[in-house]
Amino acid sequence: MAHVRIQAHPFDAGAEIAALTQGRRDVGAVATFVGVVRDRNEGASVGRMTLEHYPGMTEKALLEICGQAAQRWDLIDLRVVHRVGPMEPGEPIVLVAVSSAHRGDAFAACEFVMDFLKTRAPFWKREDTPSGPRWVDARVSDDEAAARWAPPNR
Amino acid sequence: MAHVRIQAHPFDAGAEIAALTQGRRDVGAVATFVGVVRDRNEGASVGRMTLEHYPGMTEKALLEICGQAAQRWDLIDLRVVHRVGPMEPGEPIVLVAVSSAHRGDAFAACEFVMDFLKTRAPFWKREDTPSGPRWVDARVSDDEAAARWAPPNR
Amino acid sequence: MATVLYFASLRERLGVGRETIDLPPGSHTVASVVAHLRARGGPWESCFGPGSVWRVAVNHAMANPEATVSADDEVAFFPPVTGG
Amino acid sequence: MATVLYFASLRERLGVGRETIDLPPGSHTVASVVAHLRARGGPWESCFGPGSVWRVAVNHAMANPEATVSADDEVAFFPPVTGG
Numbered sequence: 001m002a003h004v005r006i007q008a009h010p011f012d013a014g015a016e017i018a019a020l021t022q023g024r025r026d027v028g029a030v031a032t033f034v035g036v037v038r039d040r041n042e043g044a045s046v047g048r049m050t051l052e053h054y055p056g057m058t059e060k061a062l063l064e065i066c067g068q069a070a071q072r073w074d075l076i077d078l079r080v081v082h083r084v085g086p087m088e089p090g091e092p093i094v095l096v097a098v099s100s101a102h103r104g105d106a107f108a109a110c111e112f113v114m115d116f117l118k119t120r121a122p123f124w125k126r127e128d129t130p131s132g133p134r135w136v137d138a139r140v141s142d143d144e145a146a147a148r149w150a151p152p153n154r
Numbered sequence: 155m156a157h158v159r160i161q162a163h164p165f166d167a168g169a170e171i172a173a174l175t176q177g178r179r180d181v182g183a184v185a186t187f188v189g190v191v192r193d194r195n196e197g198a199s200v201g202r203m204t205l206e207h208y209p210g211m212t213e214k215a216l217l218e219i220c221g222q223a224a225q226r227w228d229l230i231d232l233r234v235v236h237r238v239g240p241m242e243p244g245e246p247i248v249l250v251a252v253s254s255a256h257r258g259d260a261f262a263a264c265e266f267v268m269d270f271l272k273t274r275a276p277f278w279k280r281e282d283t284p285s286g287p288r289w290v291d292a293r294v295s296d297d298e299a300a301a302r303w304a305p306p307n308r
Numbered sequence: 309m310a311t312v313l314y315f316a317s318l319r320e321r322l323g324v325g326r327e328t329i330d331l332p333p334g335s336h337t338v339a340s341v342v343a344h345l346r347a348r349g350g351p352w353e354s355c356f357g358p359g360s361v362w363r364v365a366v367n368h369a370m371a372n373p374e375a376t377v378s379a380d381d382e383v384a385f386f387p388p389v390t391g392g
Numbered sequence: 393m394a395t396v397l398y399f400a401s402l403r404e405r406l407g408v409g410r411e412t413i414d415l416p417p418g419s420h421t422v423a424s425v426v427a428h429l430r431a432r433g434g435p436w437e438s439c440f441g442p443g444s445v446w447r448v449a450v451n452h453a454m455a456n457p458e459a460t461v462s463a464d465d466e467v468a469f470f471p472p473v474t475g476g
Contacts, residue, residue: 013172015168017168021188033183035182056452082475094476103265106297121472122399122475125474139474
């Protein structure tokens with residue numbers, strides 16, 4: 001059911017949302033999240049950033065997260081598009097879009113997928129700062145965001 | 155801050171999301187909701203539907219809802235685009251897009267605006283069904299969705 | 309002369325979307341306007357009589373039956389909203 | 393011959409992204425592979441020594457130090473993830 005894509009080039013959020021309703025008459029709600037590169041992180045000024053991933057495992061991890069969301073809520077379809085490589089501040093990094101008959105399911109599943117993507121999908125961020133490039137550390141707040149969804153399932 | 159628009163023609167969700175990040179470097183998250191016409195509601199098969207609104211008051215109500223969201227969460231910008239007039243199943247009805255530095259604020263505010271829009275903004279839906287047109291009744295579940303956000307403020 | 313608007317099913321049942329009504333001298337509330345309308349009988353009685361469900365806005369702000377209504381005010385009656 | 397991958401800061405600190413290692417005969421776990429790597433000294437000691445923080449996947453599934461590793465398995469070491 002879910003559609004997962006890793007790509008270097010920017011995505012068109014409107015086209016991804018449209019793909020979820022195209023030719024369908026049962027979708028009532030599409031909740032979408034777009035993550036964007038900020039010029040400031042943990043207090044430091046940030047320029048370009050670069051995302052690394054683990055080809056093969058990353059796609060598998062994203063599909064697993066989507067599968068968990070589909071088991072938990074009443075969904076029609078899910079899409080995850082994640083960019084890798086160099087990106088400038090203001091550019092989109094990730095899109096998660098979820099369609100459902102009802103908005104409550106779409107919102108919850110979209111936020112769930114983002115929270116788990118942040119803590120379970122193999123991506124690593126390197127930022128260019130005035131004092132040179134640095135790898136971004138995992139954030140406790142992201143672990144907490146993922147933890148609130150459930151008793152851990154592993 | 156917020157941008158609110160009522161229009162008869164369809165909107166481009168991608169363009170609305172892009173408008174929230176255009177020329178900015180401080181946005182980290184955009185949460186978006188798109189409501190879509192379903193061919194089925196409360197068990198009945200539905201064809202075209204028509205939305206009526208109260209020009210002047212509708213815009214004011216939407217701006218007030220956005221203002222409440224902006225007081226409550228740390229937001230950068232909000233957009234609400236709501237269509238009126240006749241619409242077919244599969245067509246988008248409403249878009250709510252919220253930008254913030256962080257995703258938690260964007261998600262919560264987007265869902266809050268939708269829940270309050272459903273119960274506080276003057277729009278009325280008439281559906282064409284096999285047994286003729288009918289005005290859609292307000293739903294208890296929508297009141298419940300709005301009520302969970304707070305002690306009532308009026 | 310207050311302007312009174314009706315929307316959606318209320319507009320259809322009453323057969324009117326907008327009218328101006330002359331308020332008799334004295335102070336007025338939404339409740340007294342409703343009593344005035346109900347006295348017209350027919351669909352007005354059923355739309356505004358006991359057990360009827362409606363919402364009201366005065367000058368684009370949601371109001372309740374105790375709200376005051378003055379000449380030049382815009383009073384709107386409508387069913388519970390169903391947007392989005 | 394297991395394939396071992398390193399990502400992100402771990403790859404940079406070790407100066408290698410992919411290698412194949414010959415596992416001595418017998419049964420192996422992630423922990424025994426880590427002990428083998430650590431014995432190389434230098435950056436290997438600091439990346440996999442006491443207090444080091446890393447995650448591991450075996451054949452694209454998150455694993456823990458007790459997980460078994462066989463020849464033909466793909467073992468990946470990386471820092472905690474920071475996507476999105």
